[in-house]
Every structure is written in structure tokens, then in C-alpha cells.
Amino acid sequence: MSAVDLERFVEDCVAANREGDPQAAVRAVLERAVHRPSDLRAALGDPTEAGLTALHRSQGLTILSATWTPQMNLVPHNHEVWALIGIYAGREDNIFWRRSERGISVRGAESLFEGDVSTLDVDAIHSVTNPLERYTAGIHIYGGDFFETPRSQWDPETREESPSDGNVIRGFFDRANERERRLRD
Template sequence: MFDKERFIHDCVGAVADGQGAIRELVAEVVSQGGAIMAELGEPRRAGINALYRSKDLTIINFVWAPCMSLMPHNHQMFSVVGIYSGREDNVFWRRAGGSIEAVGAKSLGVGDVTALERDAIHSVLNPIGKMTCAIHVYGGDFFAPPEPRSLWEHETLVEQPWDVEKVKALFEEAEARFNGWEQ
């Protein structure tokens, strides 16, 4: 059974051992997708739901609205992503001149885990018509990183400073769009 408090405790203890140790913990819990859903509840809204936050570690339950897309961005810290419901497609980017270019992709389904290095740039898409739920664990404070983060506009790929409030608004807009389609 998934126990949120136990998972947090285990991640706090493992963060000093690095990304590999966190990846093992995330892989173990997302293999029990239904148990996570039972503990955290059926998603009611898309959003960024912090389960734990400190300067060394952030654990987030991401709920992606159906057909939602998040622009390219970086984290400036390692991250581990595990899917427990739905699907998350990642496009990986690299800096090229004054912009970025796509260099790869990875599609994650239930039980899949991926690890991103601290300098990774990626965009995220929920390509399906239902909510996608994922546990993301970061090796630092996701909401107030010690180094400035960036995002790149979808259309122009122009780099801008990371704005967590803008990203939260995108989750709300994506959900509102989906709810409008359902009616």
C-alpha cells in the first residue's frame, strides 16, 4: 500500500544519496498506481499539488488536464517523474544559438519513470482525453530554486524567466477548456 507520509519520509532520507535513490523510490510507488489514487484521492482538478517542500526536496502530485501542453522549461535541479494514471509525453530540447531545438522524446504510461538531469529542458503533453496523474520529485525547492529557471514560449521558442504563477494559470486554463468541451 502507498502511504504518502512514508513516501515523503523515504524521499527525505534518500535525497542525499542522489537521483538514483529517488528514482528507485518513485518506481516502487508508481508500480502501485491504484494505491496512490486511493491515498491521494481521485483527481478533481488539474494542478500542481505540493505534497512536500523544502530547500533540498520537493514532491508534487501533478494532475494534467486532458490534452494539456506545457511549454519547454528547465528545472535547474534533478527531477524524477513517475506516472500512476494516464500518459505524459515529454519532448527534450537543447539550446541552439539564441533558441532551443528538439532533440528527443519519451512517452510515459502507468508505472513508467524517467529521470531528468539538472540542466534538462523539456516540454510536457498529456495526449489523452482524461486526466494524467504523476508524482514528480525534485532535488531542490521547485517553487523557489536557488538558480533562475527559464521557460520558452511554445510558438516562438523565445526564452523567458520562469513564472510559477503563469504555469499554474495554464493548468487552470487547460481544465476550463476541457470542461467546456465536455458540455
């Protein structure tokens, strides 16, 4: 088994982001990387806790290794930039939402398995679940600065909108790790 060269992967994504259709060009790079999930696991390691590890961060592009605890859920949220998700361990279930007079309403769903890549437009709203009893990991790529871009999240019960950003989302991962530690003890 050979590992993905992460430095080269990031360089290729940065170069692709300069193309005429950056999302499509970066998606092609991501598809090549997750084509053999075991190669990404060799480079990044098997997930052992939830987290967002920045592989690259700039004003125009953020590349994260995102890992999810077993059965972790993330509330409906948007990004306000285009996004790509490539899964290299486990599974990620997405519910897609649209704005409505009730706040948001469901418009579709998609399950991503190892080796799958999904494209999210700038106006996408989604919630995420790891339905498995083991960790899930993926490469998440954003057409902007994930941590500094103001955006929204919605309460999963009331569907009320509130402000969010990458640091608020990071808090969900921290709480999932704490929950997982309590379950193990």
C-alpha cells in the same frame, strides 16, 4: 487494493535525498511507489482537475502530485534542479530540447505510461503533453524548491526564452482547468 502510505513515502524520499547520489536514491523510492499505480490512485484519488499539490516542500526537495487535464500541453521549460517523474494514471509525453542558436531545438522524446519513471538532469529542457482524452497524474520530484527556483520557459512558436518559476507554471494548470470547465459547459 491497498493505498500507498504517503507520509512514509515522503519520509523515504527525504531520507534518500541525503544519500551520496540523491537522484538515484529518490528514484528507487519513486519506482517502488509507482510500481502499482492503483495503490497511488487509492492514496491520492483519481484526478479530476489539473493541479500541482505539494506533498513535501523544502529548499532541497519538492514532491508534487501533478495532474493534467485531457490533452493539456505545457510549453518547453527547464527546472535548474534534477527531476523525477513517475506516472500513476494516464500518460505523459515529453519532448526534450537543447539550447541552440535558434533558441532551442528538439533532441528527443519519451512517452511515460502508468508505472513508468523518468529521470531529468539539472540542465534538462522539456515540454509536456497529456495526449489522452482523460486525466493524467504523476508524482514529480525535484532536487530543490520547485516554486522558488528561477528558471526559463520558451515560447512554443518563436522559441524565445523568458523567465519562469513554479508559480508561472501553476498558471498553466489554472488555465487548463478553466478551458476544461468551458468545454464541459
